[in-house]
Amino acid sequence: MPIVIDGTNGITNASWNTSGRPASPTTGQIGFNTTTGEFEGWTGSAWASIPMATSQGTSGQYLQSAGAAALPTWATIASTAGTLVKISYLTSGTSFTTQATTTKIYVELVGGGGGGGACNSSQAGGGSAGGYAAKYFSGVSPSTAYTYAIGAAGTAGTGTGAGGSGGPTSFTALGTTITGNGGNGGSGSAGSTAGGTVGGTATNGDINIQGGPGMAGMSVTPNQGGQGGAAAVFGNMTWNTGTTASYGSGGAGAQSSGSGGAGGAGVIRVWEYT
Numbered sequence: 001m002p003i004v005i006d007g008t009n010g011i012t013n014a015s016w017n018t019s020g021r022p023a024s025p026t027t028g029q030i031g032f033n034t035t036t037g038e039f040e041g042w043t044g045s046a047w048a049s050i051p052m053a054t055s056q057g058t059s060g061q062y063l064q065s066a067g068a069a070a071l072p073t074w075a076t077i078a079s080t081a082g083t084l085v086k087i088s089y090l091t092s093g094t095s096f097t098t099q100a101t102t103t104k105i106y107v108e109l110v111g112g113g114g115g116g117g118a119c120n121s122s123q124a125g126g127g128s129a130g131g132y133a134a135k136y137f138s139g140v141s142p143s144t145a146y147t148y149a150i151g152a153a154g155t156a157g158t159g160t161g162a163g164g165s166g167g168p169t170s171f172t173a174l175g176t177t178i179t180g181n182g183g184n185g186g187s188g189s190a191g192s193t194a195g196g197t198v199g200g201t202a203t204n205g206d207i208n209i210q211g212g213p214g215m216a217g218m219s220v221t222p223n224q225g226g227q228g229g230a231a232a233v234f235g236n237m238t239w240n241t242g243t244t245a246s247y248g249s250g251g252a253g254a255q256s257s258g259s260g261g262a263g264g265a266g267v268i269r270v271w272e273y274t
Contacts, residue, residue, distance in 0.1 A: 013039070021047065038071075082273035090148060090268040096171075097145045099272055106271040107171045107178065108134040110231045110248030111200045112151030114183035114214065115163025116241060116260025117253045119225070123217025125186035126226035127154050127163045127250030127263045128197045129235055133178040133205030146173045151182050151266030156241070156251055158259045160190040163251055166200065169266030178204045186214045186226055186253045186260060197250075199229050212237065214250045225253035225260070234267055 003014050016022065018035040025042035030050070033040050039050040057063070057074030064075040085099050098105065111130025118124055130151055140146070148171040155164035166182025181200040199211030212229030228238030231248030238245045238252040241261035245251050251261030 085272040085274060088270045088272070090150065090270065091265065092150060094147060094149060095145045096148055096268075096270060098140055098142055100142050101274050102142050102272040103140060104136070104138045104273040105140050105173065106134070106136045106273075107173070107268065108132070108233060109148075109169045109171055109178065109180050109268040110151075110234050110266055111169045111180035111182040111202075111211070112153045112166025112266040113211070113228065113231060113235065113245050113248050113250040113263030114166050114185040114197060114200075115154035115156045115263045116214070116225065116228055116238070116251035117162045117186035117188035118157035118159055118259045119189040119217070119254045120160050120257050122189045123225045123255050124157060124189045124253035124260055125197060125216050126214035126228040126238065126253045127166070127186040127260070128183035128199040128214040129211030129229035129231035129250050130166050130169065130183045130248040130266055131180040131200035131202030131211050132207070132209040132232035132234070132248070133180045133202035134207040135176070135178045135205045137173045137176075140173055146171065148172065148268055150268065151180065151248075153245070153265040154183060154185050154251065154263035156260040156262045157185065157188045157254070159188070161188040162186060163188075163253075163260045163263070166248075166250075166263050167266065168200075169268060171268055176204055178202075180211075180248070180266065182266070183211045183229060183231075183248070183250050183263060184214070185263075186228070186250065188260075189217060199250075211248065212250070214253070217253050217255070225255035228252045228261065228263065231264070235264060
């Protein structure tokens with residue numbers, strides 16, 4: 001069929017079937033193949049189809065290749081997690097039981113933060129934060145108990161002593177235990193600036209993040225105790241000993257004279273999916 005240009009009905013392209021293709025096509029020549037139901041063009045050495053999307057799809061879909069010389073198709077992004085069932089925060093206890101429809105869980109946890117150091121006439125170091133670990137467990141059993149432990153908060157330093165270290169937080173499922181180790185206590189001081197301390201480590205997670213370090217005390221007027229380290233996701237930096245440390249964060253070091261601040265206890269967050 002030749003090309004037809006009609007001001008009312010538009011343009012009708014040249015067409016042919018596969019066996020009736022032009023015998024001596026020129027590069028860039030385009031027509032509609034009635035055998036394949038597709039437009040095609042001559043590349044200079046072969047006929048190549050020009051696929052057309054057959055629909056607009058629906059909200060949230062994407063175009064997916066159907067392979068060489070085939071029309072693309074609309075597809076829906078598959079959810080690897082499933083449907084969210086429940087989110088739980090664990091701050092005490094030792095056993096977590098999944099819901100009746102749960103088959104997958106995503107677990108996040110952080111170890112306890114270290115306590116801030118104490119001083120008598122200077123400035124003490126801040127405690128560091130606990131380590132953060134996160135892991136996706138696929139294939140857990142519904143209505144089944146899994147064990148865990150919550151890391152204790154590091155105690156505040158007294159006199160001129162260092163703060164106590166935070167305890168490790170852990171969760172065990174499908175033979176794997178993920179752990180966020182506790183942060184270290186900040187250094188105490190009896191007349192000089194106390195240094196900070198490194199954060200707790202994490203193991204066996206899909207994501208493992210070391211806790212934020214405790215800061216050293218600063219020799220300024222007035223003296224400034226070191227800030228407590230911040231825990232990933234859950235915690236914030238602790239600026240002074242009168243501030244309660246958030247989950248996993250280190251306690252601030254004392255300034256001028258006094259006790260340090262206690263660290264924040266560990267915590268676990270469990271996302272359950274069908």
